[in-house]
Amino acid sequence: MDRWTIDQRGDMVTTPSSWLVPGRWHDRNVMLKVARVAEEARGGRLLAWWAGRAAVNVYKVTDQAVLMELASSQRSLAEMCQSGRDDETTTVLCETITSLHSVPDTSSAPSDLVPLSLWFQDLINPDTAKPHTGKIERAATMAQELLASSATATQTVLHGDIHHGNVLDFNERWRAIDPKGLFGNRAFDYASIFCNPSTDVAVKNFHRRLAIVSEHSGLDIDTVISCVIAWCALSAVWTDNGGGQPSTAHAILSTFG
Incomplete structure (x- = not known):
């Protein structure tokens, strides 16, 4: 979060496979996801590869972390x-x-x-x-x-x-x-x-x-x-x-x- 200058805007959620932190980054609502298992890390890299083609927009990615657009969730x-x-x-x-x-x-x-x-x-x-x-x-x-x-x-x-x-x-x-x-x-x-x-x-x-x-x-x-x-x-x-x-x-x- 310090490296990417993310302003946390909510509680961190811990799951068996990842840590999730909502925030603001460059005036955008974002979700930081840090993988705890290899499967999640692989998924983050794949999201970045899809480059917004029917997948969430990814702004930054490493071998373990992905910074992506936060869902508006107006519809489910x-x-x-x-x-x-x-x-x-x-x-x-x-x-x-x-x-x-x-x-x-x-x-x-x-x-x-x-x-x-x-x-x-x-x-x-x-x-x-x-x-x-x-x-x-x-x-x-x-x-x-x-x-x-x-x-x-x-x-x-x-x-x-x-x-x-x-x-x-x-x-x-x-x-x-x-x-x-x-x-x-x-x-x-x-x-x-x-x-x-x-x-x-x-x-x-x-x-x-x-x-x-x-x-x-x-x-x-x-x-x-x-x-x-x-x-x-x-x-x-x-x-x-x-x-x-x-x-x-x-x-x-x-x-x-």
Whole structure:
């Protein structure tokens, strides 16, 4: 904060992955985010690389810290969705993904992006002490087939966590925050849409969202379904391994898997 001359304007928030400090910088409302884990640091560098292309504007970045525009938060996709505007919010999320994927040359992207084959290791190569069964096992096979069959033309830089809480209102512009920083088949970037913002809304709107995503992305519905089921299975494995309670991913997998 001293180095970049940031005037703190609120309490620092500490999360398991980062420190967040709101402030003023050169007459702009900003958020300073300092990573506590490698994944957050990678995400900050990716936001800077996108240079405002459907992502939050980044003013300064280091290996660990990122200074970015502060969201105005006048609108909330989660609130819009809960109030019956799910089609509209799904369309906003699809348009955001399309813009993020539209960078013509990815050769200058951060070098430490995680390939999907590695991201899915806990699902496709599980600990032998905890073998998968039932729908998780079928989803693991599906994930392996999807990753193996992905053509080079479908590979791109992925946000990895696009959902209603990670696309915010910046003065009437929807922009993404908090990427995971992945690389692989573009179809997987749509999966998190289907698990948010709540279990009841996600399950109720599943088929309608499939139609909207397929129309906007140009992907066939079977491909979208396969990616969503594989993504939910991975999330379910992480939840189970961490001792957490059943999540929306479990509900999607159980209902549609």
